[in-house]
Amino acid sequence: MARLAHGSQNEGRQRVLDFITMYINDNSVPPTIREIQAGAKISSTSMVSYYLKDLEKANMLDRYKRRSRGVVINDPGRVVARDMVSVPLVGVITCGAGPVPTPDADALRSADDRIQIARSLVKDTDDLFALIASGDSMIDALIHDGDIIIMKKETDVKNGELAAVFLTEKNESTLKRVYKEGKRLKLKPENPTLKPFYVDARFAQIQGRVMCVIRRA
Amino acid sequence: MARLAHGSQNEGRQRVLDFITMYINDNSVPPTIREIQAGAKISSTSMVSYYLKDLEKANMLDRYKRRSRGVVINDPGRVVARDMVSVPLVGVITCGAGPVPTPDADALRSADDRIQIARSLVKDTDDLFALIASGDSMIDALIHDGDIIIMKKETDVKNGELAAVFLTEKNESTLKRVYKEGKRLKLKPENPTLKPFYVDARFAQIQGRVMCVIRRA
DNA sequence: TTGACAATAGAACGCATGTTCGACTACAAT
DNA sequence: ATTGTAGTCGAACATGCGTTCTATTGTCAA
Known part of the structure; x- marks a missing residue:
């Protein structure tokens, strides 16, 4: 005893x-x-x-x-600060109704609101910024009204990566998986029940890559 | 100068x-x-x-x-450890193909893998656990294969909350918004293009509330 | 050149702080 | 009762560590 x-x-x-x-x-x-x-x-x-x-x-x-x-x-549930990144929240994105805002370096540094996420979720932590999705127009990317989208500023992506693409002819941005097929791009919705569609590469502009999507219930 | x-x-x-x-x-x-x-x-x-x-x-x-x-x-991008929580990752969820695992307290403490998230995303940090979504069977909840689902163990929810509901007659769990309507429950998919459906409250069991969904691209 | 001042060095002062030690107490096993 | 051991206390010791002081030097403006 x-x-x-x-x-x-x-x-x-x-x-x-x-x-x-x-x-x-x-x-x-x-x-x-x-x-x-x-x-x-x-x-x-x-x-x-x-x-x-x-x-x-x-x-x-x-x-x-x-x-x-x-x-x-010594707590297993303890979070170490170095494992986290703080991403500036730079605006709202209304997909299908205009371009995605692409902030410059100053805007990234001075943002008021920030989103904290684990480094392991994004790997590379440079040039990240966050947007709030607005409206239900991104259902085909499995993105819901109010979702936080963590993006990395980039002008090119590898085949099959989820990216924000600005379509110059429609003057709007959309989130799709991008595949290069010769002179055209295949844009594939995240929702497997929806069909992909194609655009001339000259009329499409990569704005950034989606690194992570966060939905608060 | x-x-x-x-x-x-x-x-x-x-x-x-x-x-x-x-x-x-x-x-x-x-x-x-x-x-x-x-x-x-x-x-x-x-x-x-x-x-x-x-x-x-x-x-x-x-x-x-x-x-x-x-x-x-004094760094605006600095993450403070107290703003973060570490959530145990307890398993895989195959929605529409069986129940959601509901871990006990021991399992929560001893989990090998953990997901770090900002406290502000979940408010209440008690009884949280994380699951990895598997398969494409949760499209109607706007959840994708591989998504991380942060859940809070709960047996009841308020109207309109997103929850994991176990349907005893089908022997499977599903993620839906739950509304109590007398003796039956209205289960509404997250996808606004899909119709809600109804079940007898006796054959439905709340397993937990979805606090947050994280998708890595 | 000279005066003002930022930049620099080294040392000393004094409180802050981790550590140790001896003594003392309560309780359980012998 | 005796002994061993965990629990407890207060104080003292030896560094740790922030601060401050004095002296010196390099640079620029007048």
């Missing part, structure tokens, strides 16, 4: 762990031993040290010895 | 900034003055202090005075 002395030390341990988590959230820097002592209501720094050693043994946190603020929470 | 003394101090400033960024990425803790000195090849701690004051004035970083490691990078 487990031995319990004075007050169950598990309680203090948990308080320490919780406080460190909270502190990092608030300050984006881990606390010092003495800050933990005060914040988690521990009676002495040696007790904090004691709990910390315990938590480290239980693999709940890592420590850099002798470094100030050298505690790192 | 700007005055340039010895070596352009802009260079040193930049080295300091870059080093801090890198250091935080590697250690998830900001560096000390002396670590910056060594890492960014600065000749003295007072020079580091000098640069730091400069960078702070230029609003490129914030400092907590007199606190050890009290530097925080």
Whole structure:
């Protein structure tokens, strides 16, 4: 049977762990031993040290010895900032009713709103921007009203990539899978129940590649 | 005209900034003055202090005075870990060909793969899990083969919410918007070109609510 | 040339901070 | 009772670390 002395030390341990988590959230820097002592209501720094050693043994946190603020929470669900990118939200896209806006470098840097996504979803993180889809005109690209579309600015794509194509004759943009077939482009809807159609390559202009689509329910 | 003394101090400033960024990425803790000195090849701690004051004035970083490691990078594109959640990826969903798996708490904690998403996309972060859509059988929910579906475990939903519904008579799950109409449920496809259909509420079981759908191109 | 000032160096000051140590207490097994 | 061990406390020690001070040098404007 487990031995319990004075007050169950598990309680203090948990308080320490919780406080460190909270502190990092608030300050984006881990606390010092003495800050933990005060914040988690521990009676002495040696007790904090004691709990910390315990938590480290239980693999709940890592420590850099002798470094100030050298505690790192060890949480499998923890997100590391370097795994994420922040993409500027530059506007609304009404597919089938005009061109997709293609922002310049300045617009990308100064955007007010930003969308955070995992790096693993987009691989290459350069020249990304985000658009909000508007209207139901993009059903054939399986895109819904309000969806967030993450795009990469590009003027050419490989066969079979999903891209925003500006059709000069119609003066509108559309999202389709693009295949080059000689002097013409095959534009294939994402929806397999719909037929592809073809345009003369001279009247079609690649605006960007769709990297990711995010729908909030 | 700007005055340039010895070596352009802009260079040193930049080295300091870059080093801090890198250091935080590697250690998830900001560096000390002396670590910056060594890492960014600065000749003295007072020079580091000098640069730091400069960078702070230029609003490129914030400092907590007199606190050890009290530097925080000030980057609009910087992602803060607390804004993100990590969702366990628990399986594949083949809609229209069986039930959606509903994992228990253990499965959620021990999942190998995880999907990182912004908190703002899901609001409530409890009981979330992620599924990969398989096959083209979910077109009427505007969901594509390979899409990541973020779900929240729930047994009831509000009218108009998108949910996974298990149909006991067909022994399969489907993703639809759900409306309660007396003793029956109206299940409405996301695709506005498709008609809703109705089931007896006794033969339908809510499995979870769709919080978010992510498509990688 | 000279005065003003940014840029630079090195060292020292002093509080911040992790660590350690000795002593003391409560509880369980012997 | 004795002994061992986990839990606890307070204080002291040794660095860690931000800050500051003085002195020096290079550059530009007057």
